[in-house]
Amino acid sequence: MRVGAALAALAITTLVAACGSTGGTAASGGSAAEVRLGYFPNITHSTALVGVEKGLYAKHLGSGVKLTTSTFNAGPAAIEAVFSGAIDATYIGPNPAINAWAKSKGKAINIIAGAASGGVYLVVKPEINSVEDLKGKKIATPQLGNTQDVALRYWLNEKGLKTDTKGGGDVHIVPQENSQTLQTFATGDIDGAWVPEPFASRLVLESKGKILQDERELWPNKQFVITHLIVRQEWAKAHPDLVKKLLEAHVEATKYLNDDPAGAAETVNKAIEKLTQKPLKPEVLASAFKNITFTNDPIASSLTGSADHAIKVGLLQPVDLNGIYDLKPLNEVLAATGQQSISDK
Structure with missing residues (x-):
C-alpha cells in the first residue's frame, strides 16, 4: 500500500x-x-x-x-x-x-x-483528548506512504500540525508493522496509531486505547x-x-x-x-x-x-x-x- x-x-x-x-x-x-x-x-x-x-x-x-x-x-x-x-x-x-x-x-x-x-481509526492513549494534545507525541502508521500514513499526514496538515518523512515535525510519525504497533502501544513506546481493523479494535480492547478520530467522519457519506x-x-x-x-x-x-x-x-x-x-x-x-x-x-x-x-x-x-x-x-x-x-x- x-x-x-x-x-x-x-x-x-x-x-x-x-x-x-x-x-x-x-x-x-x-x-x-x-x-x-x-x-x-x-x-x-x-x-x-x-x-x-x-x-x-x-x-x-x-x-x-x-x-x-x-x-x-x-x-x-x-x-x-x-x-x-x-x-x-x-x-x-x-x-x-x-x-x-x-x-x-x-x-x-x-x-x-x-x-x-x-474500518480505520486513530487510536490514542486515554489521556489524549484533542488534536492539540498530539504535539510532540509519537503516532504509528503501517508504512511510510501507505494509505493510512497518507490519511494521517493529510489530517494533521489540515489541523495545522507539521510532519516530515523522517519522524520530525510537530507530531512524530513512526511507520511500523501493525503487529509491532500492538506491542509498542502496549509498552508506551508510542502514543497512538492510525490503523485499520482489526488492529484498531485490538488497541482499544487489549491496551485500553481510545478512538480520537474515526476516518469515516472525514469523508462524504462516511x-x-x-x-x-x-x-x-x-x-x-x-x-x-x-x-x-x-x-x-x-x-x-x-x-x-x-x-x-x-x-x-x-x-x-x-x-x-x-x-x-x-x-x-x-x-x-x-x-x-x-x-x-x-x-x-x-x-x-x-x-x-x-x-x-x-x-x-x-x-x-x-x-x-x-x-x-x-x-x-x-x-x-x-x-x-x-x-x-x-x-x-
Missing part, C-alpha cells in the same frame, strides 16, 4: 518493463482454464476470504476452470505479482492501485469492483475505499468471460457478508485461522466486523481524494486517474441480479 517510496517505485518500473516485453503464458495471462487470485489474510479482505472459504469462486468459475490463490501481507508485493504476470487479479488497497496505475502509465491494471469501506478488486489489463482483455465469472462470485460474497454478518464473521475468522494459525478473539472479531462496510461500490470519489491527499503531503506526483476503472462487467453482473449499477465518478 505504498505510494512514492523510491525502492518500490524502482521495482515496479522494472517489472512493468519486463511485463511488456515478456512472451509466453505469463504475459498472455496463462491458461484460459485458470484464474490466479491474490488477497490478504485480513478482515478488510473479507470478500475474498468468504469467496474462497465458501467455494463461491469455484462455483461460478465452474469445474473446467482452476482457481489458484496467493496471499500477500503488503500491497507492493501484490502489485509486483500482477506486473510479473504471476497473478491475474487481486484484492488490494487504494494507494497500491494508484501507484500501479501511475508507474505503468495506465497500461497495467484496472479496478473492477469495490470490496470494503471504513464512505471511503479501503479494499477493492483489480485485474491485470492484459489478462482481462484476453478472458472477459472469466472476469465476469470472478465478479459473479464477488457479488455473491458481498451479499452474504451483508445478509448474514454473524455467519460471515465466523467464516472469515475460520479462513484467517487457516492462513495464519491465529484466529481473532471473539470480541475483536465482533468489534472489527461491525466497523467495516462491505460493498461492490469502489467509491471512486474517495480514490481521487486519496491521490490528492498524497500529492498534497508530498508522497505522490500528480497523476491522471482517468480510465483506472472498468466497471462495465460489474454492472452487467449487478443488472443480472436486479441490483443498481455503480458509477466510476
Whole structure:
C-alpha cells in the first residue's frame, strides 16, 4: 500500500518493463482454464476470504476452470505479482492501485469492483483528548506512504500540525508493522496509531486505547475505499468471460457478508485461522466486523481524494486517474441480479 517510496517505485518500473516485453503464458495471462487470485489474510479482505472459504469462486468459475490463490501481507508485493504476470487479479488497497496505475502509465491494471469501506481509526492513549494534545507525541502508521500514513499526514496538515518523512515535525510519525504497533502501544513506546481493523479494535480492547478520530467522519457519506478488486489489463482483455465469472462470485460474497454478518464473521475468522494459525478473539472479531462496510461500490470519489491527499503531503506526483476503472462487467453482473449499477465518478 505504498505510494512514492523510491525502492518500490524502482521495482515496479522494472517489472512493468519486463511485463511488456515478456512472451509466453505469463504475459498472455496463462491458461484460459485458470484464474490466479491474490488477497490478504485480513478482515478488510473479507470478500475474498468468504469467496474462497465458501467455494463461491469455484462455483461460478465452474469445474473446467482452476482457481489458484496467493496471499500477500503488503500491497507492493501484490502489485509486483500482477506486473510479473504471476497473478491475474487481486484484492488490494487504494494507494497500491494508484501507484500501479501511475508507474505503468495506465497500461497495467484496472479496478473492477469495490470490496470494503471504513474500518480505520486513530487510536490514542486515554489521556489524549484533542488534536492539540498530539504535539510532540509519537503516532504509528503501517508504512511510510501507505494509505493510512497518507490519511494521517493529510489530517494533521489540515489541523495545522507539521510532519516530515523522517519522524520530525510537530507530531512524530513512526511507520511500523501493525503487529509491532500492538506491542509498542502496549509498552508506551508510542502514543497512538492510525490503523485499520482489526488492529484498531485490538488497541482499544487489549491496551485500553481510545478512538480520537474515526476516518469515516472525514469523508462524504462516511464512505471511503479501503479494499477493492483489480485485474491485470492484459489478462482481462484476453478472458472477459472469466472476469465476469470472478465478479459473479464477488457479488455473491458481498451479499452474504451483508445478509448474514454473524455467519460471515465466523467464516472469515475460520479462513484467517487457516492462513495464519491465529484466529481473532471473539470480541475483536465482533468489534472489527461491525466497523467495516462491505460493498461492490469502489467509491471512486474517495480514490481521487486519496491521490490528492498524497500529492498534497508530498508522497505522490500528480497523476491522471482517468480510465483506472472498468466497471462495465460489474454492472452487467449487478443488472443480472436486479441490483443498481455503480458509477466510476
